[in-house]
Amino acid sequence: MKIWQATGPGRENLRLADIPTPSPGIGEVLVRVKAVSLNYRDRLLIENNGYSAFGLPFTPCSDLAGEIAAVGAGVTRFTTGDRVVNNFLAGWIDGAPPRVAGEVPSFGGPLPGVLAEYVSLPAEWLVMSPTALSDVEASTLPCAGLTAWTSLIELxxxxxxxxxxxxxxxxxxxxxxxxxxxxxxxxxxxxxxxxxxxxxxxxxxxxxxxxxxxxxxxxxxxxxxxxxxxxxxxxxxxxxxxxxxxxxxxxxxxxxxxxxxxxxxxxxxxxxxxxxxxxxxxVFVGHRNGLERLIRSIDVTGLKPIIDSEFAFEEFHDALARADQGPFGKVVMVASNH
Missing domain, CATH: 3.40.50.720 (NAD(P)-binding Rossmann-like Domain)
Incomplete structure (x- = not known):
């Protein structure tokens, strides 16, 4: 499968690599990634060599929408074909945010990012996508959508x-x-x-x-x-x-x-x-229960995320350049298997 990797500081050290497709372990699911949205945080980490603290090569970006391609042993939360998005803060279901060695366990650092054709993740780190949104639209929810929802509604x-x-x-x-x-x-x-x-x-x-x-x-x-x-x-x-x-x-x-x-x-x-x-x-994004409440509200109210532009996975550098220009809404990368 194709996967983007940061191999050093700056955009010049971003590489599109080929690695074996992972298999889901016990309690995990394999997600066929359909869309990944960019956040300001991604650009900060790339430009400031932030990924080196997590071990290189490192896969950037934190927000995905995709489809369950396979389920591991013991998984009952999803079945093959379900449309899903990830919760930015992995494993935070509700209550106080978790900390592991002083870090909040978030995708795209310190946990590996999601800019790949497939990712294998614990099923508990995912929620069902809104039925009213496309994969491109749904990919904007894990960070930007949930941050706004947590700020205004949850808290x-x-x-x-x-x-x-x-x-x-x-x-x-x-x-x-x-x-x-x-x-x-x-x-x-x-x-x-x-x-x-x-x-x-x-x-x-x-x-x-x-x-x-x-x-x-x-x-x-x-x-x-x-x-x-x-x-x-x-x-x-x-x-x-x-x-x-x-x-x-x-x-x-x-x-x-x-x-x-x-x-x-x-x-x-x-x-x-x-x-x-x-x-x-x-406010640092939010928990899984909040994301699920946001998604239920979207299916009722019909809120539509604002998409500025779409790029193919291979056009990561172009997507970053567009994000530099002050877009109106979200910049999203779309997989070839979309």
Whole structure:
């Protein structure tokens, strides 16, 4: 079978290799991978030699949709032909997140990634795909979809009538926009690309703030909400941007800290946070039960993930290049056996 491997730092050391197709062991299933979606995390690990800590060669990417090709002994959760997606944090069913030697056991590091034609996995690490979505669409759920769902619904307790701010038009942000709008919230989107304003409004945004024209986007949020601020902010940038999120919060407001685009260290003024009785909840994707609830909601509501572009597995480098360009939605690689 074909499999992508990182053999060193940088994209120049990504190789498409041939290895034997694995066989499922006891409690495992063999998944024929149909689609793999890209995340910002994948690019970070590639560019910063992150995979070397896990042992090279290492298979990148964390999010798959596929089909059960074979089942190992003792598996009752799935049968051959079932359509599945993986849970990003392997083995986390519910409750507190697991840690193994200080690491959360996530796909694409420290666990091997999924950019291969077949993967053999414990059946407990997978869930049934939504019947309403294609494999390409379903592949966007394990990280981006579940992160937005965990932030707003599982932990955030979003209710109709609240105001939600989402930042940019990446995968997590567009999922958060659609979910919040679908739950009856008023959604404000910040962006630096004026051409995307109409597209986010079509997805349910009530207001769009162009940060290229209004660098002080926190004041723009306050103006759009008659001075009250936002009840929930999905913070995908991190770094110094958290200060603006604090200033844009309504009393008892909540920030879901999910991203590190502007850096791995965040700072904010304590007094405005204290005055707002702010809650800052760090979110690292979510557990399997949450993913199953997200999937049930999709089959009921008809939410459709936004796909920016599709590439063949062999076009991994092109997919990464597209992800660099600030896509509107998710970049997905599609297997030849799709």
């Amino acid at each position: 955030g307790g979003l209710v109709p009538g609240q105001t939600v701010v989402v930042q940019g038009t990446g995968g997590v942000s567009l999922f958060a926009l659609q979910m919040a709008s679908g739950f009856g919230a008023e959604v404000i989107v910040t962006t630096t690309n004026a051409s995307k304003a109409d597209r986010v409004k079509a997805l349910g945004a009530s207001h769009v703030i162009n940060r290229a024209e209004a660098a002080d986007w926190a004041s723009a949020v306050l103006e759009a909400t008659d001075g009250r601020g936002a009840d929930h902010i999905v913070e995908v940038a991190g770094g110094a941007n958290v200060e603006n999120s604090i200033r844009a919060l309504a009393p008892n407001g909540r920030i879901s800290l999910v991203g590190v685009i502007e850096g791995f260290h965040s700072s904010f003024p304590s007094v405005p946070a204290i005055h707002a009785f702010a809650t800052i909840q760090a």
